[in-house]
Amino acid sequence: MILTVTLNPSVDRALEVDALVRGEVLRAADSHIDPGGKGVNVSRALLANGVRSTAVVPTGGAEGEQLVDLLNAEGVDLLSVPIAGRTRSNITLAEPDGTVTKINEAGPVLSDTEFAQVSKAVLDAAEHADWVVICGSLPPGPSIDAFADLCSRLVGAGNRLAVDSSGPALLAGVAAGAALVKPNREELAEAVGAEPATLGDVVEACRRLRAAGAGAVLASLGADGAVLVDADGVLAGVSPVSVPRSTVGAGDALLAGFLAAGARGAAALTEGLAWGAAAVSLPGSRMPTPADLDRTHVRVTPDPDPSRLLHS
Ligand SMILES: Nc1ncnc2c1ncn2[C@@H]1O[C@H](COP(=O)(O)OP(=O)(O)O)[C@@H](O)[C@H]1O
């Protein structure tokens, strides 16, 4: 069982518009409401592909109820921790060429007591988990030290921890010795303080995160694919998408596919890239099912040319 933890989940509203024009009334050609938040999406993708997963989510207010209803409707196994604040709604505006504009709320404050309740739920459920996957932004409230303490306790208890977050939360996961971290290009740049221009720059940044404590680094690079740096070496892969529809949740699908396939080696990277590409071809943050996956376009190579330039 893979336990996911989303400290700041959301109800995701995606509106498809012809073109984004500031100051105008825009008519949506289509709209979708999905349960959201990075760990929530990882659980949804795993479930859609027959992999057991439980999602821990703090929820509150009308949006919290809606989130629980949406997740129950999809059949996601839930550990919902009630909180006083209102679960956030995140908005996506998707244009026909695949351009996506996102507006993410800060989310409700998690009090110290609420964070302790969520942490207890996580630590208890972690005893039965193959992986604990903590994803997404931290809500207002918990200090970074409290978050780092949760990561350290999970690793100290012998859990395989994966962290997909940004800024100090990503670095806390690295310092705690997470078995896996999944930064995207911007998160990797922020973590090492340098913007990567080539695959060699990406590999060097991943190596720095491993030297700082992470076991493996899966760096996602949008249309440039992904790079995996772990104890076995370096792999890079791409999965071209002819008609990108919505990139929302693509990184979550990549991570879910990688974990589902064993989180190691070319087979796992290939699977992750196939799930990521499929998510990009689907509207909103819909997660791919087995019928959506096409592994034939995925190309994974060891020790990629370090001078290859990043495009996206
Ligand atoms: N425009 C795209 N074309 C093809 N694949 C994409 C595209 N955008 C994302 N992907 C796939 O989804 C994965 C995750 O996307 P990325 O944007 O890096 O992550 P995140 O959603 O976490 O920001 C990529 O590694 C890639 O496999």
Ligand SMILES: O=P(O)(O)OC[C@H]1O[C@](O)(COP(=O)(O)O)[C@@H](O)[C@@H]1O
């Ligand atoms: O926690 P954050 O960083 O605000 O992100 C939350 C958003 O990220 C998502 O999980 C999508 O993730 P990505 O587009 O980064 O893959 C949405 O479902 C959610 O609205």
